[in-house]
Amino acid sequence: MGLPVLVVDDSTLARRLLINALPEAWDVEISQAANGTDAVTAYREGRASVMFLDLTMPGMTGFDVLETVRSEGLDSFIIVVSADIQPEAKARVKALGAVAFIDKPISSAKLLPVLKEYGLYE
Numbered sequence: 001m002g003l004p005v006l007v008v009d010d011s012t013l014a015r016r017l018l019i020n021a022l023p024e025a026w027d028v029e030i031s032q033a034a035n036g037t038d039a040v041t042a043y044r045e046g047r048a049s050v051m052f053l054d055l056t057m058p059g060m061t062g063f064d065v066l067e068t069v070r071s072e073g074l075d076s077f078i079i080v081v082s083a084d085i086q087p088e089a090k091a092r093v094k095a096l097g098a099v100a101f102i103d104k105p106i107s108s109a110k111l112l113p114v115l116k117e118y119g120l121y122e
Contacts, residue, residue, distance in 0.1 A: 002027040003120075006048035008039040008065070009081070010057040014104070018052055018081060021108045026121050036060025040068050048076045050120060053098070055082040055089065066096035077118060081106050 005028040009015045015032050022028065031047040033039040037060050042048055051069075055062035062080060069076060080093045083104040090101045100114045115121035 002029040004047045004049045006051045008033045009054040018106045021106045036065045051078045070097045
């Protein structure tokens with residue numbers, strides 16, 4: 001069984017683009033969530049050793065997900081993938097425990113160095 005990876009975005013297209021940007025040889029088991037509530041559920045079920053998280057979603061935002069995961073122990077590598085590139089947003093996600101912030105649109109060129117930096121992919 002591969003590494004549990006969760007892709008969280010309210011946009012089906014954005015989730016598909018992110019999944020397509022993942023390295024083909026990476027041994028992962030991918031789950032998807034279209035909102036923050038489903039993301040937290042998947043996290044609690046152990047399906048998010050690595051989580052790619054959008055910030056702007058209706059209902060429970062990415063910030064809310066980060067706060068919840070942090071309050072429950074934060075044992076997931078959370079990489080925020082968002083179009084919200086304001087310095088305040090980047091600082092806030094780091095303070096809440098995200099390991100990295102990748103600007104949308106996602107690409108393999110942006111994603112691979114982050115995965116390598118954290119030892120998630122060689």
